[in-house]
Amino acid sequence: MYLDTFRKILREGKWVYNERTGTRCLAIPRHVYEIELKPETCPLLTVRPSYPVSAIAEIIGYLRQYDNAQQFADIGSPTWFTNANRTQAWLDNPLRKGENDLGKVYGGALSEQHIVEVLEGIQNNKDNRGLILNWWQPDTFDKGCLRPCMDRHLFTLLDGTVDLTSTQRSCDAACGWNFNSLQVYFLGMLAAKLSRNVGGTALHLINNLHIYEQHIEGVEEMLVRKSKDIGTIFNIESDVFHYEEVVYADNHARDYFTLEGYKGVAQPKIDFELIA
Numbered sequence: 001m002y003l004d005t006f007r008k009i010l011r012e013g014k015w016v017y018n019e020r021t022g023t024r025c026l027a028i029p030r031h032v033y034e035i036e037l038k039p040e041t042c043p044l045l046t047v048r049p050s051y052p053v054s055a056i057a058e059i060i061g062y063l064r065q066y067d068n069a070q071q072f073a074d075i076g077s078p079t080w081f082t083n084a085n086r087t088q089a090w091l092d093n094p095l096r097k098g099e100n101d102l103g104k105v106y107g108g109a110l111s112e113q114h115i116v117e118v119l120e121g122i123q124n125n126k127d128n129r130g131l132i133l134n135w136w137q138p139d140t141f142d143k144g145c146l147r148p149c150m151d152r153h154l155f156t157l158l159d160g161t162v163d164l165t166s167t168q169r170s171c172d173a174a175c176g177w178n179f180n181s182l183q184v185y186f187l188g189m190l191a192a193k194l195s196r197n198v199g200g201t202a203l204h205l206i207n208n209l210h211i212y213e214q215h216i217e218g219v220e221e222m223l224v225r226k227s228k229d230i231g232t233i234f235n236i237e238s239d240v241f242h243y244e245e246v247v248y249a250d251n252h253a254r255d256y257f258t259l260e261g262y263k264g265v266a267q268p269k270i271d272f273e274l275i276a
Contacts, residue, residue, distance in 0.1 A: 002045065002178070003227065005031055006219055009173060009211050016210070020089075021275045027210035035181065037162065037188040037199025042234035042259065043181040047225040049266040052234075054079060055182035057253035062107035062135070063115060064247055069100040076253035079179075082276045083145045090145035103144035109137040119243035122155055122162075123194045131155040133187075136169075150180055155191050163200035164188040170208040174215040174272040177206070185234075186257070193236040194243055218270045225267055232261040 013026030035043055044050045057076030066072055069080035083090070084100045095103060102108065107115060114134075121131045132155075135148040150168040166184045171177050184202045192199040211219055235258050240246065246256065 001033060003047065003223055005209070006173060006211070006223060009209065010216075010219070013211065021212075023275060024213045025210040026213075026216075027208050029208065031206045031209045033204055035185050035188070035202045035204065037164070037185070037192055037202055039233045039235050040231070041185075042232055043178065043185055044230065044232055044262055044266075045178055046228040046230060046266050047222050048268070048270050050178055050182060050262075052182050052186075052257075052259060052262075053077075053253050055179045056186045056257065058179075059183045059186055060246060060253055060256070063119075065107040065110070065112065065115070067102050067104065067108040069102060075251070079274075082274050086276045087145050093142070093145075095143055096145075102146075104137075104140040105144040105146055106135045106148055109135065109140040109144065109148075115247065116243075118155070119194070119247065122157070122191050123243050125157060125195050125197070127155075127157040131157070149176065150183065153184075153187055157191075157195060157197060160197050161200040162188065162192045162195055162197045164191065164202040166202060166204050168204070168206045170210065171206045172215075172275065173209050173211050174219055175274055177209065180204070180206075189234070189236055190240075190246070193240060212273075212275050214275070215272050218272050222270055228265065230261060230265050232259060232265075234259050 009026050009028050013028050015024055016027050017024050035041060054077040058072060058079055060075060061072045069084040072080045080102055084102050090096055118131050118133055121128060133153040136151040141147050149170055150166060152167045154165045156163045164187060168180060171180060181204060184204050188199060188202040237256055240256060
């Protein structure tokens with residue numbers, strides 16, 4: 001499915017010029033797929049490396065309301081330095097506090113109360129049809145370096161099962177798609193662990209899935225590789241029983257999960273420039 005979707009973008013995508021990044025990309029309107037929330041279904045790649053520690057660290061940083069790129073790096077995700085320090089509109093913004101400052105992005109744009117209420121609902125197995133982490137807060141867009149790409153996560157607890165629906169306004173297929181898949185999977189697995197329920201599925205709806213022009217050569221290299229069957233096992237650590245152990249701690253991301261069977265499996269890295 002992963003490689004076939006890249007082929008679809010190359011075959012059916014429309015060329016679009018993106019004013020913010022100053023570059024062209026091939027884009028399709030949407031892509032929708034499901035991930036089973038089981039230990040053996042972690043969405044890891046073999047045609048290139050996946051980065052579960054970094055992806056999970058980023059999500060944990062959102063839950064902790066981080067607003068500085070170094071905070072994310074300290075727990076395992078060095079992904080925010082580019083947006084913090086190379087986005088010209090943010091460099092020109094008088095609200096920027098200096099090097100590595102991100103402003104109000106993702107969890108940093110929400111109140112602590114909002115995040116806690118959602119996690120407490122999951123923890124207490126109380127589904128009020130409003131267990132939504134909503135990073136999309138338009139009144140804060142001028143106060144941060146980037147609008148959220150993955151904008152909402154909607155949790156549903158029904159009859160002992162946790163399901164998740166995650167929506168994304170746009171996605172850089174080469175740099176972001178698998179990274180975001182891992183984040184969706186982790187949130188669903190974390191919700192199942194905290195609520196002591198069985199994991200169902202996570203539906204990931206991506207709007208505007210695109211390949212930047214600079215990435216096409218690397219994508220074509222990836223498409224000649226063959227995927228391998230792997231038997232990985234992912235689990236949230238057994239001592240994670242309460243959301244406070246995630247939100248109010250300063251642990252590194254790798255402290256929250258175990259992953260067996262992936263080391264040395266993936267084929268060599270392909271360098272895809274992060275377009276800020």
